[in-house]
Amino acid sequence: MRKILVTLLFLLFGTSAFADCNIKSGSINILANDFPALRTFVETSKQCKGSADFKVTHSSEHNKIAVPALTANPSEFSARIAANSSIVPLMNQDLIRPLDDLVKKYGKGIQDSQLITIDGKVMAVAFMANTQHLYYREDVLKDLGIAIPKTYEEVVAASEKIRASGKMQYPYAAAYKAGWNLAEEFVNMFIGHGGEFFKSGSAEPNINNAKGIATLNMLKKLSELSNPDYLTHDSEAIKVEWESGNVALMTLWASRSGTLLDDEGDPNITKATKLTGPATVGGGNIPAATLWWDGFTLAKNRSDADAEATFRSLAHAASNKKMVADAADQAVWLVEGFVPGPKSIGVIEAVKMGAKPYPMLPQMGLMHGALGSEIVEFLQGKESAEQALKDVEAAYISKAKEQGFL
Amino acid sequence: MPNKTFFWFFLPTGLAMILFIGLPIISTGIQSFYAQHDQVVKEVKKCDPFGCTVSIVVDNEETSKIREAKPLGKFNGFGTYTDRNHLAVDEIKKFWNETESFGAFVDQVTNLPFYKALIFTLTYCLFVTPNVLLLGFIIALSLNAVARKIRGPLIFGTILPMIVTPLVGSLVLFWMIDSQGIIGANIQNLMNDPYLSLKSSKTLTWITIIIYGIWHHSPFAFVVFYAALQTVPQEPIEAAIIDGASRFQRIKHIVLPHIYPVVTFVALISLMDNFRVFEPIIGFSAEGSAQSLSWLIYDNLVNEEVILFGSAAATSMMTIIGIAILLAPVLIRTWKEFKTAR
Numbered sequence: 001m002r003k004i005l006v007t008l009l010f011l012l013f014g015t016s017a018f019a020d021c022n023i024k025s026g027s028i029n030i031l032a033n034d035f036p037a038l039r040t041f042v043e044t045s046k047q048c049k050g051s052a053d054f055k056v057t058h059s060s061e062h063n064k065i066a067v068p069a070l071t072a073n074p075s076e077f078s079a080r081i082a083a084n085s086s087i088v089p090l091m092n093q094d095l096i097r098p099l100d101d102l103v104k105k106y107g108k109g110i111q112d113s114q115l116i117t118i119d120g121k122v123m124a125v126a127f128m129a130n131t132q133h134l135y136y137r138e139d140v141l142k143d144l145g146i147a148i149p150k151t152y153e154e155v156v157a158a159s160e161k162i163r164a165s166g167k168m169q170y171p172y173a174a175a176y177k178a179g180w181n182l183a184e185e186f187v188n189m190f191i192g193h194g195g196e197f198f199k200s201g202s203a204e205p206n207i208n209n210a211k212g213i214a215t216l217n218m219l220k221k222l223s224e225l226s227n228p229d230y231l232t233h234d235s236e237a238i239k240v241e242w243e244s245g246n247v248a249l250m251t252l253w254a255s256r257s258g259t260l261l262d263d264e265g266d267p268n269i270t271k272a273t274k275l276t277g278p279a280t281v282g283g284g285n286i287p288a289a290t291l292w293w294d295g296f297t298l299a300k301n302r303s304d305a306d307a308e309a310t311f312r313s314l315a316h317a318a319s320n321k322k323m324v325a326d327a328a329d330q331a332v333w334l335v336e337g338f339v340p341g342p343k344s345i346g347v348i349e350a351v352k353m354g355a356k357p358y359p360m361l362p363q364m365g366l367m368h369g370a371l372g373s374e375i376v377e378f379l380q381g382k383e384s385a386e387q388a389l390k391d392v393e394a395a396y397i398s399k400a401k402e403q404g405f406l
Numbered sequence: 407m408p409n410k411t412f413f414w415f416f417l418p419t420g421l422a423m424i425l426f427i428g429l430p431i432i433s434t435g436i437q438s439f440y441a442q443h444d445q446v447v448k449e450v451k452k453c454d455p456f457g458c459t460v461s462i463v464v465d466n467e468e469t470s471k472i473r474e475a476k477p478l479g480k481f482n483g484f485g486t487y488t489d490r491n492h493l494a495v496d497e498i499k500k501f502w503n504e505t506e507s508f509g510a511f512v513d514q515v516t517n518l519p520f521y522k523a524l525i526f527t528l529t530y531c532l533f534v535t536p537n538v539l540l541l542g543f544i545i546a547l548s549l550n551a552v553a554r555k556i557r558g559p560l561i562f563g564t565i566l567p568m569i570v571t572p573l574v575g576s577l578v579l580f581w582m583i584d585s586q587g588i589i590g591a592n593i594q595n596l597m598n599d600p601y602l603s604l605k606s607s608k609t610l611t612w613i614t615i616i617i618y619g620i621w622h623h624s625p626f627a628f629v630v631f632y633a634a635l636q637t638v639p640q641e642p643i644e645a646a647i648i649d650g651a652s653r654f655q656r657i658k659h660i661v662l663p664h665i666y667p668v669v670t671f672v673a674l675i676s677l678m679d680n681f682r683v684f685e686p687i688i689g690f691s692a693e694g695s696a697q698s699l700s701w702l703i704y705d706n707l708v709n710e711e712v713i714l715f716g717s718a719a720a721t722s723m724m725t726i727i728g729i730a731i732l733l734a735p736v737l738i739r740t741w742k743e744f745k746t747a748r
Contacts, residue, residue: 064708084454089712092445094466118463119450126455169600178694228603229585232691291456334455357456362447362464365712373519373705376694380608383517394497395519398490402716404442404480 192288542627576689
């Protein structure tokens with residue numbers, strides 16, 4: 001009897017990979033964005049916390065907290081789940097530590113392709129990829145005999161057709177909320193037009209040109225096909241629009257597909273929701289989208305013991321085959337053992353089409369910020385495209401001068 | 407009260423004010439004269455799951471050396487104050503020389519972030535403050551006239567807008583004016599325009615925020631006025647009634663002069679509060695159409711991944727100066743009255 005019990009217990013614990021989770025001390029405190037895949041990731045790393053203290057803050061306002069919280073010494077968080085853009089301010093301020101030693105010691109299951117190296121040093125370990133791509137309503141497109149759009153010009157044409165049919169008034173949606181989201185849409189579209197944000201090798205802005213104008217005009221056309229409140233809509237708001245059946249074409253993050261296709265909401269809409277790759281624009285062959293990775297970084301201003309404990313628990317998740325199998329539909333995991341499912345189509349197509357990663361440049365945050373506020377008036381029809389781009393460049397230049405980039 | 411007693415009474419408050427208000431303002435002021443050091447960048451190889459590229463990063467070793475030598479940053483004098491994102495001195499000169507009509511000049515100037523924010527802030531102040539005073543006074547008068555029994559619940563109901571957290575209050579209204587919300591959808595029906603949106607039009611957004619501001623701030627004026635009304639002596643009012651004065655005449659000639667100092671006080675506080683308008687902009691997600699000075703500070707501190715301390719500090723200082731200018735007439739008047747009263 002006792003033997004059976006022991007064997008059973010063994011089986012129970014044997015199943016979850018407790019490979020290297022013998023953490024004896026230290027405290028772990030993680031700052032992360034708030035979407036399902038990241039929650040899964042952090043939960044998985046929690047299984048490996050051993051006897052360490054474990055705390056996590058999931059917040060969509062993570063960008064606002066990160067730099068101040070990591071500047072403190074000792075810093076509030078021992079780890080920050082960052083992405084291509086949000087690692088930059090941490091690098092600029094020298095707030096994260098190189099991970100080479102820890103990877104060597106504890107990073108057995110982590111693949112080389114997951115390592116983010118800058119100047120030869122591992123600064124982050126990526127675990128998932130993300131991008132913005134098209135979602136469409138199969139039933140609506142089929143009814144009207146519209147082919148799945150491959151370019152934004154086709155998206156516009158399709159949306160106009162849907163509107164003309166009287167089925168939907170605002171058939172297109174994308175996160176155009178003034179600020180970060182709107183700027184991100186500009187970045188996507190500008191890259192789709194083959195634009196470069198800075199003159200090569202310098203921090204001088206380079207957006208006031210034909211490509212910038214084409215980008216703005218496309219954004220404007222799309223905004224006219226969107227709900228008039230588009231300037232207040234973030235990813236969550238357009239997801240709600242979609243689920244209420246008001247939208248037939250949408251550009252949204254791949255990481256949101258999980259909640260879009262879950263059992264909540266109208267089953268007919270969920271059934272007709274289909275994913276496809278990001279669209280191209282202006283005859284270009286690379287998609288008007290940026291590739292993103294999400295990965296973890298460790299705070300510099302924290303004791304080595306905490307860093308070690310944090311790395312071990314996060315590495316457990318970043319190399320966890322069981323997690324990527326169980327949560328295969330939550331994200332495109334970069335972890336070994338991931339088999340892409342139907343919800344990963346967007347990212348995989350984007351990579352195949354040669355999408356570019358979001359530019360990891362020290363001054364990019366300033367450009368992104370300037371875009372988010374200065375192109376609004378153009379979309380509202382109060383300003384010409386040239387004037388809007390001139391404003392963006394001027395706003396950027398003032399900020400970059402203050403920040404010492406120019 | 408003898409001066410000595412006053413001094414000891416005031417000391418704890420005074421110390422706290424110096425410590426928590428005075429010193430931070432001085433520190434902000436100093437900060438506003440500095441900018442970041444020139445960034446030392448180097449070209450390195452960066453690899454991520456999507457491939458490798460060669461691009462620039464900030465050279466942390468070099469930067470930390472410079473920072474240690476001069477932790478405050480590079481002295482910039484009034485450079486931040488006069489740059490395009492603040493007073494934009496050079497730009498304004500240029501517009502003045504280049505534009506043909508005064509209208510075009512104004513257009514160009516109001517397109518600059520600081521002036522755009524200043525105009526919204528002033529508009530908000532000018533519309534909200536008088537309306538708050540007026541509405542607060544009318545509510546106080548009416549409540550003062552109703553039967554004592556129902557006064558309690560009525561007062562509670564009236565001050566509710568002030569109890570509701572500004573952010574929550576604005577969010578509630580934000581959802582109501584959504585194009586599918588109860589107010590938004592009805593306005594669309596009423597105007598017979600399916601594209602009408604309170605949130606996308608700049609003017610309508612401003613009006614919404616101003617109405618919200620009046621709704622939120624009136625209870626404060628009401629509470630103070632109501633308290634003041636309780637101190638109005640009954641004899642002169644009775645005398646006036648006997649003399650045949652109408653209700654309006656009684657209010658104009660007896661009540662208003664009596665509570666006049668309180669009106670000044672409420673006006674001062676409202677002006678100060680309104681000049682710092684901020685929460686409704688966030689609550690209404692109105693960043694696109696309406697920016698206030700406080701919002702600019704917030705934007706510099708958190709909206710960018712790179713924090714602009716110098717910019718934020720400069721805008722803060724100018725907000726303080728702005729409040730001082732706005733309050734000056736009222737303060738001077740109060741001071742003169744105080745002098746003549748002695």
